[in-house]
Amino acid sequence: MPDTESPAAPPSYSLFSHQEVRTIVMGLMLALFLSSLDQTIVATALSSIAGDLGGFELMPWVVSAYLISSTVTTPIYGRLSDLYGRRPVLLVSVTIFVAGAVLSALAPTMLALIAARVVQGLGGGGLRAISLAVVGDILPPRERGRVQGYLSATFATANITGPLLGGLFVEYLSWHWIFWVNLPLGAAAFATTYVQLRRLPLPGKRPRIDWLGALLILLSCTPLLLGITFVQRANSWMAPEALGCFGLGLVFLVALIAQERAVSQPMLPLQLFRSPVFTVGIIVTALSSMVMMALVILVPLDYQMSAGLSAKDAGLRMIAMTLGSVTGSFLAGQAVSRTGRYRPFAVLGAAVATTMCLVIAFIGLGHSLLLDTGVTLLLGLSFGCQFSPMTVTIQNAVDARDGGIAVSCMMFFRLMGGAFGVALLSSLLISHLPPGAMAGGAPPEVLRAAFATVFLGAAGIAGLCLVAALCLKEIPLRGRA
Incomplete structure (x- = not known):
């Protein structure tokens, strides 16, 4: 096993020219834009879709189906690309994604659309x-x-411009053109x-796939994400x-850990x-x-509920954060x-986030356009x-042969962290509001106090992030061999 405290020996990077790197990066930006865009582009079309296909009660699952399937497959794709090479796995991902888009555009019913969105998410994760x-x-x-x-x-940009x-x-x-x-x-x-990734090296030995590990990743992560969805629907943890989904997910998570400890080439x-x-x-x-x-999610809601801004004005004030x-x-970057250093930026980012959340908690939003713009x-x-x-x-912290699964784990925890954060702070807000406040009618001081509690909670999470960033060890960034 390589020494995890020091950078591994630098691999022999393919010497792409600056022009080739530029072309490859443009293609990667397009692929990333596609997968990220489809998380949010349907948000403003849901009512129109439900009007055509029926099934208004199933409307939220058009978004959730893509989010869940793309999230749970992210670590699997990362590992498969380590074992089979980036190019063939990425080509399969693009094909599945486009096939899901065609099925979504042609869907005759809401259930068919949800199933098609699952297929599209299976490609989007890759x-x-x-x-x-x-x-x-x-x-x-x-x-890098x-x-x-x-x-x-x-x-x-994709997440913001999608709606x-x-x-x-x-x-x-x-x-239909959202998918076409x-x-x-x-x-x-x-x-x-x-064309551009032909020169990427392929793994030298025939891989042994841990398919049981892949299945257990799906079986453990899907219930956890479904549980978060139910928390948001019921406004209660x-x-x-x-609770049933969380319990089931934890059972399969224990099984996943046992499986990955036992096999020689684990999926995770x-x-x-x-x-x-x-x-x-x-x-x-x-x-x-x-x-x-x-x-x-919550800053625009604060603008509308506490400051009385319209949805359009709240959206315009979010431009600064974007x-x-x-x-x-x-x-x-x-x-x-x-x-060649990364730790100072993680510390600075966490410190500023903590400070700004505290400023909003004590001062509030909606008092001044200039203040709102500066803080956000x-x-x-x-x-x-x-x-x-x-x-x-x-x-930089892992061996080059584990680069795909390492980045996929990061993306997976980023998505899972975002989902848990929305559920946690939304629940905190609702628990500090009187019944029926979300429908309007609550006194402004009550709304401001509730949102202040939410931003204090966000400051607490950002503070924990700051502590973690301070614990981050800086190791030299590898250059070319």
């Missing part, structure tokens, strides 16, 4: 995981920060992958359906977590995602490549400062 992993094959860690900044900015694009398609074309648009984009991603190598740098990096990623994803996140990812801009910058450096950190 697009997201392998796009980040390929960067580790074409560039050494010292040079800049590119990971581009990819993190793409991820943020806007969905609304435009519904208004000027039809909801994936065909030309998917074809471009397939062509770029097929004690909902019987949620547990030895990765013996590296303090990898483990702390995963913790920082999960905690920062908990805060970011929760605030993306721009901050994209800018922070880009700048932090550039700085990592230039300085700094929040966005703090999130961006953590995401792209953490990707480089985690890749």
Whole structure:
């Protein structure tokens, strides 16, 4: 086993030219944009879809089906790409994703659409995981920060622009075009992958696949995500359906750990977590995602409920956080490549996030456009400062042959952390509101007090993230051999 406290010996990176790297990165950005866009693009089209297909009560599952299937398959795709090579697995992912998009566009009923979204998510999980992993094959860690900044900015941009694009398609074309648009984009991603990634090396020995481990990953993670969905539906962590899902997920999680400890080529190598740098990096990623994803949902709600802003005005005030996140990812990625250091950015991001959450808790939002813009801009910058450096950190902490599963674990915990963060802080908000307050009518001071409690909770999570970032050991970023 390689020494997990020091960087592994640098692999022989394929010497791609700057032009080739640029073309590959553009293809990776397109693949990542596709998978991230389809998480949110249907949000503004749900009522139109339900109006055509019926089944209004099933409407939330159009979003949840994609989110769950793409999340639970992320670590599996990462490991398969380590064993079979990035290019063939990414091509399969693009094909499955596009097939799911076609089935979604042609779906005659809501149940058929939900099933098609599951298929689309099965491909989307691979697009997201392998796009980040390929960067580790074409560039050494010292040079990855800049590119990971581009990819993190793409991820943020897709999540924010999805609802806007969905609304435009519904208004000027039809909801079917939300899915048809994936065909030309998917074809471009397939062509770029097929041509540009030919020179990536393939594993030398025939792999032995831990299919039972893959099944147990699905059986453990799917109930956990379903449980979070039931928590959000019932606004209670004690909902019987949620408790049942959490219990079932934990049982399969124990079985997964036992299986992965027993096999020689596990689907999820547990030895990765013996590296303090990898483990702390995963913790920082999960905690920062908990805060970011929760605030993306709750800050606009605060604007509307406490400050009385319209949905449009609340959305406009979120632009600052979006721009901050994209800018922070880009700048932090550039700085990592230039300085060869990642720990200062994780510490700075967590410290600023903690401070801004405390400022909002004590001052509140909606009093001043200038104050709101400044605070949310700094929040966005703090999130961006953590995401792209953490990707480089985690890749640098493991052996090159485990690069795919390492990045996939990071993405998996980022998504799971975001889901738990939304559920946790939403439940905290509802528990501090009087009955019926979500429908309107609660006094403004009661609403402000409830949201202040939420931001104090977010500050607590961000504070834990800061402690974890301070514990992060900085090891030299490997350069070219």
